[in-house]
Amino acid sequence: MLKTRALSALALAPPALFAAWYGGYPFALMVAIAAALMCWEWHRITCGGYGYAARSAAFLCFTASLLAVTAPHAALYMVAGAFVVSALLVCPVPGRRVWSGLGALYIGLPCLALVWLRGDPEYGAATVWWLLLVVWATDIGAYAFGRLIGGPLLMPRVSPKKTWAGLLGGMLCAALVGVAVAWTEQLAGLAWVGFVSALLAVVAQAGDLLESWVKRRWGVKDSSNIIPGHGGVLDRVDGLLTAAIVVAALTFATGKAVLIWQ
DSSP states (O other), X not given: OHHHHHHHHHXXXXXXXXXXXXXXXXXXXXXXXXXXXXXXXXXXXXXSSOOHHHHXXXXXXXXXXXXXXXXXXXXXXXXXXXXXXIIIIIOSOGGGHHHHHHHHHHHHHHHHHHHHHHTXXXXXXXXXXXXXXXXXXXXXXXXXXXXXHOOSEEETTTEEEEEHHHHHHHHHHHHHHHHHHHHHTTOSOHHHHHHHHHHHHHHHHHHHHHHHHHHXXXXXXXXXXXXXXTBSHHHHHHHHHHHHHHHHHHHHHHTSOGGGOO
């Protein structure tokens, strides 16, 4: 299983990093494809299948991710439309309509955030690379330290394998990778970037726990089996979704890339 996970990660990481470096529509297309797949997975978890709600949300979030390159405000309206369509019009299970609609927001907004962050002509590429590498470092550090040290569980009712040692290990690895990115990009304030990267690791772990809670809520182990050794796209990028939203919100609120805060 570990070998399969590693091979899948090695196969997926280079295209993702290249698209993030290139930017524009190639990056938006990668995000759009991921958004569509995640919408299908979300409806598999919460609605038990791939009905009209899944198709509608997937199409609208896919289109919104592409539209975000040139018209981010229109893309936001499209994601809001995906929420309405999924929740009120086409979800076949009345008791799950809210869950269906929430999926469009949970997936659509972070995807728009990623495309919007990458659109910064000066720091967009560095910010998205930093996001991806820090979240990946968090996952690797949490897994490695959790396995090596063990100890008290973080939230045993939600995730029976995540430990406090894993959280701290993920924060440490995220900080080191964040400093490495800042040094490579010749940014000032290496200590600041390391500190923010460690905090972002907590946000990413919270996103991981959130998805674990949703799956446990509906009795599902993996969102799908599309990625060997990892499960689904949601299982692979759950931490990135929350991290992207937080970084985009802070960037929007301050008008300044998080990497150059001092």
